[in-house]
Amino acid sequence: xxxxxxxxxxxxxxxxxxxxxxxxxxxxxxxxxxxxxxxxxxxxxxxxxxxxxxxxxxxxxxxxxxxxxxxxxxxxxxxxxxxxxxxxxxxxxxxxxxxxxxxxxxxxxxxxxxxxxxxxxxxxxxxxxxxxxxxxxxxxxxxxxxxxxxxxxxxxxxxxxxxxxxxxxxxxxxxxxxxxxxxxxxxxxxxxxxxxxxxxxxxxxxxxxxxxxxxxxxxxxxxxxxxxxxxxxxxxxxxxxxxxxxxxxxxxxxxxxxxxxxxxxxxxxxxxxxxxxxxxxxxxxxxxxxxxxxxxxxxxxxxxxxxxxxxxxxxxxxxxxxxxxxxxxxxxxxxxxxxxxxxxxxxxxxxxxxxxxxxxxxxxxxxxxxxxxxxxxxxxxxxxxxxxxxxxxxxxxxxxxxxxxxxxxxxxxxxxxxxxxxxxxxxxxxxxxxxxxxxxxxxxxxxxxxxxxxxxxxxxxxxxxxxxx
Ligand SMILES: Cc1cc2nc3c(=O)[nH]c(=O)nc-3n(C[C@H](O)[C@H](O)[C@H](O)COP(=O)(O)OP(=O)(O)OC[C@H]3O[C@@H](n4cnc5c(N)ncnc54)[C@H](O)[C@@H]3O)c2cc1C
Numbered sequence: 001x002x003x004x005x006x007x008x009x010x011x012x013x014x015x016x017x018x019x020x021x022x023x024x025x026x027x028x029x030x031x032x033x034x035x036x037x038x039x040x041x042x043x044x045x046x047x048x049x050x051x052x053x054x055x056x057x058x059x060x061x062x063x064x065x066x067x068x069x070x071x072x073x074x075x076x077x078x079x080x081x082x083x084x085x086x087x088x089x090x091x092x093x094x095x096x097x098x099x100x101x102x103x104x105x106x107x108x109x110x111x112x113x114x115x116x117x118x119x120x121x122x123x124x125x126x127x128x129x130x131x132x133x134x135x136x137x138x139x140x141x142x143x144x145x146x147x148x149x150x151x152x153x154x155x156x157x158x159x160x161x162x163x164x165x166x167x168x169x170x171x172x173x174x175x176x177x178x179x180x181x182x183x184x185x186x187x188x189x190x191x192x193x194x195x196x197x198x199x200x201x202x203x204x205x206x207x208x209x210x211x212x213x214x215x216x217x218x219x220x221x222x223x224x225x226x227x228x229x230x231x232x233x234x235x236x237x238x239x240x241x242x243x244x245x246x247x248x249x250x251x252x253x254x255x256x257x258x259x260x261x262x263x264x265x266x267x268x269x270x271x272x273x274x275x276x277x278x279x280x281x282x283x284x285x286x287x288x289x290x291x292x293x294x295x296x297x298x299x300x301x302x303x304x305x306x307x308x309x310x311x312x313x314x315x316x317x318x319x320x321x322x323x324x325x326x327x328x329x330x331x332x333x334x335x336x337x338x339x340x341x342x343x344x345x346x347x348x349x350x351x352x353x354x355x356x357x358x359x360x361x362x363x364x365x366x367x368x369x370x371x372x373x374x375x376x377x378x379x380x381x382x383x384x385x386x387x388x389x390x391x392x393x394x395x396x397x398x399x400x401x402x403x404x405x406x407x408x409x410x411x412x413x414x415x416x417x418x419x420x421x422x423x424x425x426x427x428x429x430x431x432x433x434x435x436x437x438x439x440x441x442x443x444x445x446x447x448x449x450x451x452x453x454x455x456x457x458x459x460x461x462x463x464x465x466x467x468x469x
Contacts, residue, residue, distance in 0.1 A: 007024075007048075007049075009048060009049055009069075009071065009093075010022060010024050010049055012065055013049060013051055013062065013065075013093075016053075016058055016061045016062055016065070017051060017052070017053060017058055017062075021051065021052035021053070021054070021099075022049065022050075022051060022052075023049065023050035023051070023052070023096075024049060028050065029046055029047055029048075029049070029050055029094075030044070030046065032046075032047050032050050032076065032079075032087075032088070032094045032096070033045050033046045033047070033087060033088070034079070034087060035079045035080065035081045035082070035083070035084060035085065035086050035087055036079070036080050036081060036082050036349055037081065037082045037083055037084050037087075037349050037350070037432070037434055038348035038349050038350040038398070038407075039083075039084050039350070039433060039434050040084045040087050041348075041398065042398075042404070045084075045087045045088050045089055045091070046088070046091065047074070047088040047091060047092065047093065047094040048071075048091050048092055048093065049092075049093055049094075050093075050094045050095075050096055051093055051094070051095050051096065052096050052097075052098075052099050052100075053095060053097070053100065054099060054100045055100075056174060056176065056182055056216045056217070059095070059176045059214050059216050060176050060180045060181075060182055061180070062093065062095065063176050063177070063178060063179065063180040063214065064179070064180035066092070066093060066178075066462055067178055067179050067180055067460060067462060070460050070462060071092045071093055071462060072088065072089075072090040072091060072092030072093065072462050072463075072464075072465050073092060073093045073094075073095055073178075073214070073462055073463060073464070074086060074087070074088040074089075074092070074093070074094050074095065074210065074464045075095045075097060075148070075152065075210040075214050075215070075464065076094050076095065076096045076097065076098070076149075076210075077097060077098055077117065077118065077145060077146030077148045077149030077150075077152070078098055078120070078141075078144045078145050078146050078149060080141040080144040080145045080149065081149065081153060081429065081430065081432065082349040082352060082353065082429040082430075082432075082434075083209075083426075083429055083430045083431060083432025083433060083434045083435060084432045084433035084434055084467075085152070085153065085209050085210065085430055085431075085432035085433075085464075085467060086149070086210065087432075087433065089433060089464075089465060089466025089467065090465045090466055092462075095214060097116075097117040097118045097146065097148050097214070097216075098118040098146055099118055100116045100117060100118040100216075101116060101118035101119045101120065101123075101146070102115070102116045102119070103115050103116075103119055103124060103127050104116065104217070106127065106128060106131055106133070106222075107191065108131045108133065108222075110191050110192075110193070111133070111193060111221060111222055111223070112171055112191065112193070112219060112220060112221050112222060113128065113133075113135070113219075113220055113222055114217060114218070114219050114220075115147050115217070115218050115220065116148075116216070116217060116218075117146060117147060117148025117149075117151075117214075117215050117216060117217070117218065118146050118147075118148060119146060119147045119148075120142075120143065120144065120145065120146055120147075121135075121137075121138075121139065121141075121142045121143075121145050121146070121147060121150060122142040122143045124147060125142075128222055129225070131222075132224060132225055133222040133223065133224060133225060134222065134223060134224075134225050135147075135169060135220060135222055135223075136159060136163035136164070136169065136223055137150065137155060137156050137157065137159075137160070137163065137164070137165060137166045137169060138156070138157035138158060138159045138160075138163075139155045139156065139157045139428070140157055140158075140335075142157075147218055147220070148215050148218070150166050151166055151170055151173070151205070151206055151215055151218055152205075152206075152207070152208065152209050152210050152215060153166075153207065153209060153428075153429065153430040154166050154167050154206050154207035154430070155428060156427075156428055157384075157428070158258040158260060158289075158384055159257045159258050159289075160384065160386075160387055160389075160428075161255070161256065161257070161258060161259055161384060161386030161387045162255050162256065162257040162258070162291075163223075163257065166206060167203060167206040167207065168221075169220050169221045169222075170186075170202055170206050170218060170219070170220055170221075171186050171190075171193065171195070171202070171219045171220060171221050172184060172185050172186025172187060172190060172202055172218075172219040173185045173186065173202055173205055173206075173215055173217065173218055173219070174215070174216045174217035174218075175205055175212075175213040175214065175215055175216065176213055176214045176216055177212075177213045177457060177458075178212075178213060178457065178458040178459075178460065178462055178463045182216075183201075183213075185200075185201040185202040185204075185205065186201075186202045186219060193221060204453070207430070209430050209431065209432060209464065209467055209468055210463065210464040210467075211454060211458070211463050211464045211467055211468055211469070212453075212454065212457045212458060212463060213457065213458075213463065226257075226291035226292050226293075227292070227293050227294060228291065228292060228293060228294040228296075228297040228319065229257075229289065229290070229291045229297060229319065229324070230289070230290045230291075230297045230298070230300070230301040230317060230318065230319040230324070231287065231288070231289055231317065231318060231319075231323075231324040231327045231328055232287070232288040232290075232301055232304045232305055232308070232315060232316070232317035232318075232327075233285060233286070233287050233288075233315065233316055233317070233327040234285070234286045234288075234304075234308040234311070234313040234314065234315040235279075235280040235282045235284070235285045235286075235313055235314045235315075236282055236283060236284045236285070236286070236311065236313045237282055237283060238283055238284075239263060239264070239283040239284045239362050239365060239366070240362045241284070241311050241313065242261055242284040242286050242361075242362065242385065243358055243359065243361045243362050243385065244311070245286060245307065245308060245311050245313065246259055246286065246358065246385055246386060247358065248307045248310075248311075249288070249303075249304055249307055252303055252307060254290070254300050254303055254304065256288045256289055256290050256300070256304070256386065257289045257290060257291040258287070258288070258289035258384070258386065259286065259287070259288055259289075259384070259385050259386030260286070260287040260331050260382065260383070260384060260385065260386075261284060261285070261286055261287075261361075261382060261383060261385035261390075262279070262284070262285040262287075262330060262331065262334060262382045263283065263284055263365050263369075263381045263382065264282070264283050264284070265369065265378075265379055265380045265381055266330075266334050266337070266338075266380050266381060266382040267279045267280075267281070267282065267285060267330070269334065269337040269338050269341050269380045270330045270333060270334055270337045272337070272341070273333060273336065273337035273340055273341075274329075274333055274337070277329050277330050277333070279330050280314065285330070286308075286313075286385065287327065287328065287331050288304050288317075290304070294319075297319060298319070301317045301318075301319065302317075304317065305317045331382070334380070334382050334393075335347065335393065337380070338380035338393035338395055339393075339395075341378055341380065341395045342378065342395060342397075344397050345378075345395050345396050345397040345398070345403075346395065346396075346397075346398065347380070347393040347394065347395050348394055348395075348396055348398060348407065350394060350407060350408075350411045350434065351392060351394060351410065351411030351412075351414040351415060352391055352392055352393065352394070352429070353389070353391065353425070353426045353427055353428055353429040354389075354390050354392070354414060354415065354417070354418035354423055354424065354425060354426070354427065355387070355388050355389045355390070355418065355423050355424045355426070355427030355428075356388045356390060356418060356421055356422075356423040357388060357421065357422050357423060358385075358387075358388050360388075360421045360422065360423070361385055361388055361390065363421070364390065364417060364418070364421055364423075365381055365390065367417055368381060368390075368392055368414060368417070369381070371410055371413050371414065371417075372394075372410065375406045375407075375409055375410040375413075376406065377394055377395070377396060377403070377406055377407060377410050378394070378395040378396075379392050379393070379394055379395075379410075380392070380393040380395065381393075384427075387427070388423065388427070389427035389428060390427075392414060394407060394410065394411070415435065415438050416438075416441075419438065419441055419442055424442060425438045425442065431467065431468045432467050432468070433466060433467055436466075436467060436468055436469070439468060439469065447469065450468070450469060451469050454469055
């Protein structure tokens with residue numbers, strides 16, 4: 001693509017933004033052609049220009065120009081997404097919001113905060129910690145991802161089993177529509193924690209993956225920080241025991257803040273990568289995290305240990321920070337262990353995020369194992385079993401075309417398996433480009449209604465084209 005210096009688009013944008021926040025350079029634009037997905041590493045979708053706005057007025061003026069000239073606009077946070085969501089499928093403008101990163105207000109009296117889209121998740125929680133508060137959704141990418149990206153993808157993490165996903169914490173949004181119009185959802189001047197007035201447009205924008213507008217401010221709900229935490233680790237000879245044990249914990253009236261599974265493939269990968277962790281050789285390990293006040297954490301930890309012993313499983317639980325870190329160590333290195341499983345290959349992010357009904361988790365893991373054998377691709381499976389969200393780390397040599405071809409076939413099988421078992425192709429990471437081929441299969445004629453909503457808000461189709469629909 002030729003250098004676009006002094007192109008009409010660049011000239012127009014420099015009238016809206018300080019020229020230092022208008023990126024035309026070839027090399028710098030290349031950085032914006034990918035995110036963390038394997039698909040974006042294979043193909044290059046170069047933006048014509050990258051803009052770094054830092055006010056709602058600037059975003060609105062950019063959108064007015066883009067709308068009038070029918071130029072595609074792709075919003076971007078940190079680019080940690082796994083779906084090509086922030087990658088400009090049709091070129092045009094990439095709007096990088098990561099430098100617009102101020103916490104505007106912590107309204108501790110009303111248990112909420114106002115932030116700009118580029119605030120990094122871990123930074124927000126550090127900031128809220130000073131007030132004894134936190135923002136519960138907890139993606140593994142906490143040190144990278146922005147709150148704008150989390151809202152756009154409705155992100156969540158290990159603690160979704162107790163605390164839910166981002167959508168449950170978004171009270172209102174300021175959004176710049178494709179036409180440049182600025183709207184505020186959740187009530188123009190509202191600071192209440194509940195609001196059922198009107199159609200809930202906040203929910204419409206959460207999870208819309210940048211296809212309906214640019215999120216420029218977020219009013220989010222914050223929670224008091226739990227005072228205590230405990231970790232239990234249980235190992236099972238048979239994989240099928242693990243989901244039963246999870247259900248037994250629920251039946252006992254306990255809602256842990258995290259329930260993670262490492263299957264045999266993950267246990268092996270961790271022991272190879274860090275032999276000193278020395279996880280027991282078995283078909284499945286469950287890790288429970290409980291949080292709350294010290295008395296309840298103690299009671300819940302004891303109960304979980306007792307339930308696990310009945311399975312029977314070997315179990316240990318602790319509230320000692322050092323011991324908890326040791327118990328959790330395997331889970332915390334599993335992604336790195338998968339990435340280093342073979343010297344000539346790495347873990348790629350493709351088919352990595354299915355979510356399965358709880359009663360089908362063991363069955364799905366067995367099928368995925370045999371699919372891996374069929375396509376001769378190593379699969380390391382782990383994830384948030386508490387809500388059925390399985391992360392399958394697929395390990396290949398990305399430079400080997402035959403392996404890449406087999407990977408594509410395996411990913412397709414995994415996605416279709418999830419839908420066949422009554423689950424979804426994505427529990428956390430979203431659709432973007434990589435899973436849009438399954439939208440019709442997942443949603444049927446409801447997809448058409450999504451398209452109608454999209455067209456109503458974005459009649460020219462300039463907002464993040466080539467995604468979801
Ligand atoms: C190591 C690793 C671990 C991860 N773990 C998790 C996890 O546990 N849970 C999870 O949910 N995800 C996880 N992810 C995926 C990713 O981090 C999340 O989807 C995250 O929310 C993306 O945020 P981002 O700022 O990087 O957004 P980007 O990747 O830049 O963009 C993601 C989407 O949001 C849109 N977007 C971004 N900002 C805006 C805005 N201001 N307005 C409108 N649209 C916008 C983009 O157009 C794109 O469609 C992980 C990723 C990595 C690399």
